[in-house]
Amino acid sequence: MSIRLNNIAKHFGNTQALEPINLDIHEGELVGLLGPSGSGKTTLLRIIAGLENADRTAQPGQILFGDRDVTNVHVRDRRIGFVFQHYALFRHMSVYDNVAFGLTVLSRKRRPSSGEIRARVFRLLEMVKLEHLADRYPAQLSGGQQQRVSLARALAVEPEVLLLDEPFGALDAKVRQELRRWLRHLHDELNFTSVFVTHDQEEALELSDRVVVMSNGRIEQIDTPDELYRTPKNRFVFEFLGDVNHLEGKVSNGVLTCGDAYWHVDLPDGHEELLLRPHEVRLTEQPTSESHLPVTITAISPVGAEVRVELEADWLAQPWLATVRHTDFEHLALRRGQRLFAHPRHWRRFPKVTEKTTEQTRVA
Amino acid sequence: MRRIGDAPLIRRLLIATALVLSALFLLLPLVAIFAQAFSQGVMVFWTNVSNTFTLHAIGLTLMIALLTIPVCLVFGVALAWLVTRFSFPGRRILQTLIDIPFAVSPVVAGLIYLLLYGRNGWIGSWLDTYDIQLMFAWPGILMVTIFVTCPFVARELIPLMQAQGSREEEAAVTLGASGWTTFRRVTLPNIRWALLYGVILTNARAVGEFGAVSVVSGAIRGQTNTLPLHLEQLYQDYNAVGAFACAALLALIALLTLAAKAGLEWRASRREAFA
Numbered sequence: 042m043s044i045r046l047n048n049i050a051k052h053f054g055n056t057q058a059l060e061p062i063n064l065d066i067h068e069g070e071l072v073g074l075l076g077p078s079g080s081g082k083t084t085l086l087r088i089i090a091g092l093e094n095a096d097r098t099a100q101p102g103q104i105l106f107g108d109r110d111v112t113n114v115h116v117r118d119r120r121i122g123f124v125f126q127h128y129a130l131f132r133h134m135s136v137y138d139n140v141a142f143g144l145t146v147l148s149r150k151r152r153p154s155s156g157e158i159r160a161r162v163f164r165l166l167e168m169v170k171l172e173h174l175a176d177r178y179p180a181q182l183s184g185g186q187q188q189r190v191s192l193a194r195a196l197a198v199e200p201e202v203l204l205l206d207e208p209f210g211a212l213d214a215k216v217r218q219e220l221r222r223w224l225r226h227l228h229d230e231l232n233f234t235s236v237f238v239t240h241d242q243e244e245a246l247e248l249s250d251r252v253v254v255m256s257n258g259r260i261e262q263i264d265t266p267d268e269l270y271r272t273p274k275n276r277f278v279f280e281f282l283g284d285v286n287h288l289e290g291k292v293s294n295g296v297l298t299c300g301d302a303y304w305h306v307d308l309p310d311g312h313e314e315l316l317l318r319p320h321e322v323r324l325t326e327q328p329t330s331e332s333h334l335p336v337t338i339t340a341i342s343p344v345g346a347e348v349r350v351e352l353e354a355d356w357l358a359q360p361w362l363a364t365v366r367h368t369d370f371e372h373l374a375l376r377r378g379q380r381l382f383a384h385p386r387h388w389r390r391f392p393k394v395t396e397k398t399t400e401q402t403r404v405a
Numbered sequence: 406m407r408r409i410g411d412a413p414l415i416r417r418l419l420i421a422t423a424l425v426l427s428a429l430f431l432l433l434p435l436v437a438i439f440a441q442a443f444s445q446g447v448m449v450f451w452t453n454v455s456n457t458f459t460l461h462a463i464g465l466t467l468m469i470a471l472l473t474i475p476v477c478l479v480f481g482v483a484l485a486w487l488v489t490r491f492s493f494p495g496r497r498i499l500q501t502l503i504d505i506p507f508a509v510s511p512v513v514a515g516l517i518y519l520l521l522y523g524r525n526g527w528i529g530s531w532l533d534t535y536d537i538q539l540m541f542a543w544p545g546i547l548m549v550t551i552f553v554t555c556p557f558v559a560r561e562l563i564p565l566m567q568a569q570g571s572r573e574e575e576a577a578v579t580l581g582a583s584g585w586t587t588f589r590r591v592t593l594p595n596i597r598w599a600l601l602y603g604v605i606l607t608n609a610r611a612v613g614e615f616g617a618v619s620v621v622s623g624a625i626r627g628q629t630n631t632l633p634l635h636l637e638q639l640y641q642d643y644n645a646v647g648a649f650a651c652a653a654l655l656a657l658i659a660l661l662t663l664a665a666k667a668g669l670e671w672r673a674s675r676r677e678a679f680a
């Protein structure tokens with residue numbers, strides 16, 4: 042079931058939570074809504090669900106599920122599955138009753154027989170690997186288990202659209218990884234359309250077919266994770282998707298200078314701010330004719346496949362972060378307090394920031 | 406390591422203080438009531454209790470309580486639901502208004518009702534032309550009792566429902582449940598203990614209310630006398646045993662209510678332990 046939003050806006054009192062938004066989500070797609078808190082992503086999700094109403098303005102917005110106009114359809118008739126951030130399981134019901142709830146509240150005509158309900162609930166519990174805990178109460182389960190129950194409960198009514206609000210936000214890193222992979226698998230298997238909200242860029246990039254990056258109630262960019270990372274449309278997207286190092290200075294005659302640091306760049310004269318990712322910084326013991334960027338190592342943390350190195354210098358307003366391969370780390374014999382030279386492999390610049398974008402970065 | 410309160414001397418001192426104070430202020434008066442009521446034997450107690458006027462007072466008191474509870478229950482749940490689940494202009498004012506019956510002295514409440522609904526009152530004089538009398542009759546007693554007790558249920562529910570939030574109800578609705586089903590299967594089970602506690606408090610207050618009722622009832626023996634009013638009259642008539650017999654009855658109702666609450670809590674905890 043595809044989802045189409047036309048001109049959806051939302052005010053809470055005088056604050057605008059969403060500027061008029063258009064969004065197309067294809068059938069079977071898994072789309073992530075990514076943004077900092079207050080960016081309007083949860084509001085957007087709740088409007089798709091029908092838990093919140095979009096503004097009724099002169100040109101009212103429209104929500105379509107496939108060809109069905111659901112703009113004025115009540116939540117209970119939209120046939121969606123909604124997974125809440127803190128699971129929102131019915132605390133006084135067993136796991137079994139939680140999952141069965143959506144089936145038992147169907148009208149007598151549409152309700153399956155009790156035997157069939159039982160079979161369906163156990164099929165779902167098997168799928169989320171919790172059939173042995175059917176008689177437990179939510180309070181007796183771990184966070185990850187509760188989230189799986191909440192997913193099974195949402196899937197019990199066979200929704201065509203599954204909406205998830207920060208589904209893994211409250212779980213620890215390892216469980217989160219596992220559930221993420223499992224959800225991706227489930228999505229591919231059952232082939233419903235899913236939209237999930239997250240503030241974690243890694244989660245959004247790993248899980249989504251396409252990511253919708255939002256800030257201040259606006260959509261900044263919609264793209265595949267790959268495209269998004271490679272060609273961010275603006276500075277906000279670039280900064281939100283990962284760690285960023287800033288280099289600010291004056292360019293004259295093709296040389297950018299900043300304190301005692303300088304760097305040959307192919308840019309017209311004027312004030313410039315360049316941005317680069319941690320993996321785009323190379324460290325050497327000697328300066329080159331191209332660049333002279335002396336830095337001091339202030340912290341080293343070997344995390345996973347790479348070593349993260351924090352760099353400081355007089356000419357830097359904020360410390361830089363560089364990621365180094367373990368072999369290079371050993372080769373250079375890096376240690377804290379060591380003085381080295383940084384060389385940018387690659388950098389980016391975004392057009393002069395307008396009033397509005399400065400505000401965005403502050404929020405981010 | 407030693408924690409605060411671990412010193413044996415201080416601990417014993419605190420426990421002793423608590424026990425002595427409870428005995429002095431709670432247990433002793435209770436015992437004294439029953440002792441006084443039975444001071445001239447069970448027969449005298451029984452004659453006093455089975456007196457027509459006393460029986461009528463008991464009946465009226467129980468009827469008022471039975472009528473008050475459902476009204477306060479529905480009102481309290483509706484109000485708590487409104488205040489915790491919706492945001493609308495005037496919500497805060499409404500939350501403050503709930504407390505008026507607590508803030509106002511019951512006697513004042515009774516006087517206001519007399520002023521409004523009495524035969525010469527603003528609304529009362531209009532009703533009088535239709536031959537409807539509210540004051541100095543049981544409807545008046547019911548009205549002031551409801552006024553005095555209406556905050557109990559709402560006051561119990563509001564903090565709980567605020568803490569629980571509306572996520573579970575939203576979940577129920579996304580699963581296709583109707584408003585009534587959501588209330589019956591999700592909201593009600595979550596608030597049932599607070600609700601029960603509110604009802605118990607309402608009942609206790611409705612049975613025992615004196616001030617407001619004394620203003621509007623007229624205290625006509627055998628007609629508009631509730632048990633607390635009757636008790637006071639007996640005491641004024643120097644019938645100590647009769648007064649204490651009534652007091653013992655009131656205390657008994659209170660004890661039964663508490664026992665009912667304890668029993669229900671015990672059953673609930675057992676059910677949860679086995680679940």
